[in-house]
Amino acid sequence: NAGVTQTPKFHILKIGQSMTLQCTQDMNHNYMYWYRQDPGMGLKLIYYSVGAGITDKGEVPNGYNVSRSTTEDFPLRLELAAPSQTSVYFCASSYSKSGNTIYFGEGSWLTVV
Amino acid sequence: RKEVEQDPGPFNVPEGATVAFNCTYSNSASQSFFWYRQDCRKEPKLLMSVYSSGNEDGRFTAQLNRASQYISLLIRDSKLSDSATYLCVVYSADGNQFYFGTGTSLTVIP
Numbered sequence: 001n002a003g004v005t006q007t008p009k010f011h012i013l014k015i016g017q018s019m020t021l022q023c024t025q026d027m028n029h030n031y032m033y034w035y036r037q038d039p040g041m042g043l044k045l046i047y048y049s050v051g052a053g054i055t056d057k058g059e060v061p062n063g064y065n066v067s068r069s070t071t072e073d074f075p076l077r078l079e080l081a082a083p084s085q086t087s088v089y090f091c092a093s094s095y096s097k098s099g100n101t102i103y104f105g106e107g108s109w110l111t112v113v
Numbered sequence: 114r115k116e117v118e119q120d121p122g123p124f125n126v127p128e129g130a131t132v133a134f135n136c137t138y139s140n141s142a143s144q145s146f147f148w149y150r151q152d153c154r155k156e157p158k159l160l161m162s163v164y165s166s167g168n169e170d171g172r173f174t175a176q177l178n179r180a181s182q183y184i185s186l187l188i189r190d191s192k193l194s195d196s197a198t199y200l201c202v203v204y205s206a207d208g209n210q211f212y213f214g215t216g217t218s219l220t221v222i223p
Contacts, residue, residue: 035213042117042200042213043157058210090156101147102202102211104156 002026006091006105013081013112021076021108023091031094032074033058033102034066036087043090049074081112114139119201119214127222130191134217136184136201145204146177148186150197151216157200160186191221 006023013019025032030051035043045058049068063085065077074093078085091105119136126132138146146163161168163175163184174187184201201214 040121040215042115042215045210048210101159101162102157104158106156107154 004091004093004103004105006089006108008108009106010109011111013078013110015081015083015112017081018077018079019081021078021089021091021110023074023076023105024072025074025091025093025103026072027093027095027103028071029093029095029103030071031096031100032068033092033094034064034074034076035090035092036060037090037107038087046076046089078110083112086110086112116140116205116212117201117203117214119217121215121217123218123220125220125222126191128191128193130221131187131189132191132219133188134186134199134201134219136186136214138182138184138201138203138212140203140205140207140212141179141182142207143182143203143205146175146184147202147204148173148175148184149200149202149213151200152197157213160199188219191219193221193223196220 004025033048034046037043044060047066049055089108092102094100094102148160149157150160151157163177167176172189176185198216198218200216203212
């Protein structure tokens, strides 16, 4: 019962560095999402994908990029990391959007110093 | 105005108490409604979907009032294990995404 798996769980990044958060799901879900969660704030959508080869911006896409080459994988790329990107990142998936449960990965705690 | 608003709490209640959380949403075209539970330093997990007629799952009851655009969650006979943050989640087709409240913190005290 793997569900949604994301790595790494914790990472410290220096300002200006780049990195990729990996996300994979084994539920054959079409929809995948990346959210960030800051203290006292709700989850904010960074990017989402409705299927392989299709991605779209969410509410807070600046400073990030994604790709969806397969149904299973949806990596999030941070380019030129900034302190404002210090956050907890959650990858999630769902079979479709409306009325369907979103399943989350365990989260990636990222600190930019 | 935020899409989804919740009282952040914290709610500190004794074991066995009944506690209710409310959530309001701004988009009258919202279609689907959920309560998620998030434990400290963990991912959110679905607690229950919320249906127009109201629905119950054991000690948990969810209600939806479309006219007033609010959702409620009632927890009866609170257990220590109910301590968590409860997130109100709304799906709006015109925004084509899920909107999350900031969460309501609950601590059940022995």
